[in-house]
Amino acid sequence: MYQYDEYDQRLVDERVAQFRDQTRRYLAGELGEDEFRPLRLQNGVYIQRHAPMLRIAIPYGNLRAAQLRKLAHIARTYDRGYAHFTTRQNVQFNWPALEDVPEILAELATVQMHAIQTSGNCIRNVTSDPFAGVAGDEHTDPRPWAELVRQWSTFHPEFAFLPRKFKIAVNGATEDRAVIQVHDIGLDLKRDEAGNIGFRVLVGGGLGRTPIIGDEIAAFVPWQHVLSYCEAILRVYNLHGRRDNLYKARIKILVKALGIEEFRRQVDAEFAHLKDGPATLTEAEVARVAQHFVDPEYAALPATDAGYEAKKAENKPFAAWAKRNVRAHKRPGYASVVLSLKPTGVAPGDITAEQLDRVAELSERYSFGEVRVTHEQNLVLADVRQSELFELWQQVRDARLSTPNIGLLTDIIACPGGDFCNLANAKSIPIANAIQARFDNLDYLHDIGEIELNISGCMNACGHHHVGHIGVLGVDKNGEEWYQVTIGGDQGNHTALGKVIGPSFAAHEMPDVVESLIGVYLELRHADERFIDTVRRVGAEPFKTRVYADRAARLEDERKVVNG
Amino acid sequence: MAEIIKHGAIHADDWEVLRLAEDDEAGKVEVAHGRWIVPLAVWQAQRDKLAARAEAGVLGVWLAGGDDPAQLADDLVRLQLIAVDFPKFADGRGYSIATLLRARLGYGGELRAIGNVLRDQFFFYIRCGFDVIQPQPGKYSAEQLQSALASLKDFSEPYQGAVDRAEPLFRRVSREVRA
Ligand code: HEM
Ligand code: SF4
Numbered sequence: 001m002y003q004y005d006e007y008d009q010r011l012v013d014e015r016v017a018q019f020r021d022q023t024r025r026y027l028a029g030e031l032g033e034d035e036f037r038p039l040r041l042q043n044g045v046y047i048q049r050h051a052p053m054l055r056i057a058i059p060y061g062n063l064r065a066a067q068l069r070k071l072a073h074i075a076r077t078y079d080r081g082y083a084h085f086t087t088r089q090n091v092q093f094n095w096p097a098l099e100d101v102p103e104i105l106a107e108l109a110t111v112q113m114h115a116i117q118t119s120g121n122c123i124r125n126v127t128s129d130p131f132a133g134v135a136g137d138e139h140t141d142p143r144p145w146a147e148l149v150r151q152w153s154t155f156h157p158e159f160a161f162l163p164r165k166f167k168i169a170v171n172g173a174t175e176d177r178a179v180i181q182v183h184d185i186g187l188d189l190k191r192d193e194a195g196n197i198g199f200r201v202l203v204g205g206g207l208g209r210t211p212i213i214g215d216e217i218a219a220f221v222p223w224q225h226v227l228s229y230c231e232a233i234l235r236v237y238n239l240h241g242r243r244d245n246l247y248k249a250r251i252k253i254l255v256k257a258l259g260i261e262e263f264r265r266q267v268d269a270e271f272a273h274l275k276d277g278p279a280t281l282t283e284a285e286v287a288r289v290a291q292h293f294v295d296p297e298y299a300a301l302p303a304t305d306a307g308y309e310a311k312k313a314e315n316k317p318f319a320a321w322a323k324r325n326v327r328a329h330k331r332p333g334y335a336s337v338v339l340s341l342k343p344t345g346v347a348p349g350d351i352t353a354e355q356l357d358r359v360a361e362l363s364e365r366y367s368f369g370e371v372r373v374t375h376e377q378n379l380v381l382a383d384v385r386q387s388e389l390f391e392l393w394q395q396v397r398d399a400r401l402s403t404p405n406i407g408l409l410t411d412i413i414a415c416p417g418g419d420f421c422n423l424a425n426a427k428s429i430p431i432a433n434a435i436q437a438r439f440d441n442l443d444y445l446h447d448i449g450e451i452e453l454n455i456s457g458c459m460n461a462c463g464h465h466h467v468g469h470i471g472v473l474g475v476d477k478n479g480e481e482w483y484q485v486t487i488g489g490d491q492g493n494h495t496a497l498g499k500v501i502g503p504s505f506a507a508h509e510m511p512d513v514v515e516s517l518i519g520v521y522l523e524l525r526h527a528d529e530r531f532i533d534t535v536r537r538v539g540a541e542p543f544k545t546r547v548y549a550d551r552a553a554r555l556e557d558e559r560k561v562v563n564g
Numbered sequence: 565m566a567e568i569i570k571h572g573a574i575h576a577d578d579w580e581v582l583r584l585a586e587d588d589e590a591g592k593v594e595v596a597h598g599r600w601i602v603p604l605a606v607w608q609a610q611r612d613k614l615a616a617r618a619e620a621g622v623l624g625v626w627l628a629g630g631d632d633p634a635q636l637a638d639d640l641v642r643l644q645l646i647a648v649d650f651p652k653f654a655d656g657r658g659y660s661i662a663t664l665l666r667a668r669l670g671y672g673g674e675l676r677a678i679g680n681v682l683r684d685q686f687f688f689y690i691r692c693g694f695d696v697i698q699p700q701p702g703k704y705s706a707e708q709l710q711s712a713l714a715s716l717k718d719f720s721e722p723y724q725g726a727v728d729r730a731e732p733l734f735r736r737v738s739r740e741v742r743a
Pocket of ligand 2: 416459
């Protein structure tokens, strides 16, 4: 994992001092509300429903034990004893006092953490594959590149006040787990015929009000030029992106307005001046950063551990967990473990201070002291020996992190919604919890198989509802909370935007609606066919028809009850 | 008299910024005596009349966020002062405009940030090649402006190259990985 040197540390320390002074001036009335807003946002501080919300950066989702302990400490000392992991691999606190934020940042700086550029109209914290370095399908480790992007974009003086926020994601595996197609820039690591590393560059993807899948702007940018190429894109965007209309300010709107050919022409014209300039990466620099991401000291182990296999055979709950929450590892005898932050009844992504401490301890005992955050809002211990999985499982079960539901219907992505977020049209968490409660039967859940259900409380799409196999979007109808349902969305290599199935539903209907969708799927599916594949094969029609027929029948029943 | 920050210190300054009213015509407005920074449109419309004043160093041109700095390419030798306007402090086009003037077009004269400029952005202005910062009159008290000078040095060793230091950190220093 990346370790700060004196330069990294100094920047973060200087940021703490800067923000401390800005907060002081704001509280003293020297800095106006409007002036402070972009400054605090660039430091992850929102003013929210209950208190400021502080979003802390976890670059490409990588964490160490000491950092988890610090988060636990912050949760206890400055918040209400828990934290919330987000779809951008970051972590949020919902209840800190603004006066405390400088001190929290100072504490974070002691463990090489910060809140820089986690919000605001700047280049946001870079995201990547949570299984980087351990996935079998990885051809190039994305982490050094994500770190190089992080450094380049941190306090970039030209791009600190963009028309709108800007998100970059990096992928280096065959399967895209960084959702690069819905990022402002998606960097897909490639190799040319000679084996040289470069990037296929996507631009103009994003969710939110206007969901768009990114276009390919360059088929192959050699690694030396990746930062200059990004600079060219950012400059064109900074100069020509719309600033008159907040809703049209993202780069995706500019790319669509110009067309990808014209946009590419402008970027190439800009890049021609930057190419081979000082931003050109050197082999030495890439090697220096890459040194932080060398493999840990893996033991030489047999490909499969006999004890692990035996335990799976004799212990059904363990087998269920192993099936869902344990992933294959590129190294023989190792596995990656996903800790579920989605037990029924907990807000997806929430974790208590005690659990944070436990995960820190478990990571040290079983996984080289490192943890990753997934954009599905779970945690990963990436390097666990198969022989230790049973023991680890017992521990995570005690910590209530062992729900065997990874990739299943109850592994719901949900934004904080109306319970926490000022912008919400509707609540998200209670909907997630109600659906989880309805599908609490594990056998049934496992039988339904892989399915992604994503919920957002408004069209900003923090819960990625567009790319859920089932997407749920909170909408406001005459001051009431309603939910619009989409199906057919997908993330990864086959990223697709879901289609609305029809009129929206009341909150209490949502578990029934999901049940109707699942019912159709179970009837129509071919063997081993996932929900999304069935939707693709048969189209949305049978699903729509059933959902609204079932709804009509329910209303009829209710009427009978009332009349009878 | 306005206060500006120039090369890291506060100076009194007698330049005035000419802003066109809605019904002013760029070709017709009279640029009074004194030191004026005029909008690009006025410069373009009255170049013949104003060139001598520019060459004498008593007339500058300011660019708005939507202006293309390349439009001044032929005038850069003549102009001793160019300003870039920040209509809102959160409108960051001026950073790219300044970068282009310095790094692309090779402008070497005074480059001044005007309009809605905040001390919290001083560091970024300097990095993008501004050498003079002119806050709105009355924006800061003398004392506040004095303490704002500290913001010029918010960060000592930024990662990426920019106009003031073109080389990124990895080219400036040797960053060893310590085991
Ligand atoms: C609680 C306070 C929050 C506020 C005020 C907020 C605000 C916003 C806004 C305004 C957008 C729309 C941007 C656009 O125009 O596309 C957005 C999008 C987004 N936010 Fe949040 N958000 C909050 C929490 C979160 C959380 C908790 C997460 C992760 C769980 C998150 C992750 C995202 C993501 C992934 C998008 C998608 C936008 C895209 O990819 O285009 N946000 N948020
Ligand atoms: S999707 Fe809307 S409700 Fe949910 S966190 Fe984002 S802004 Fe808030």
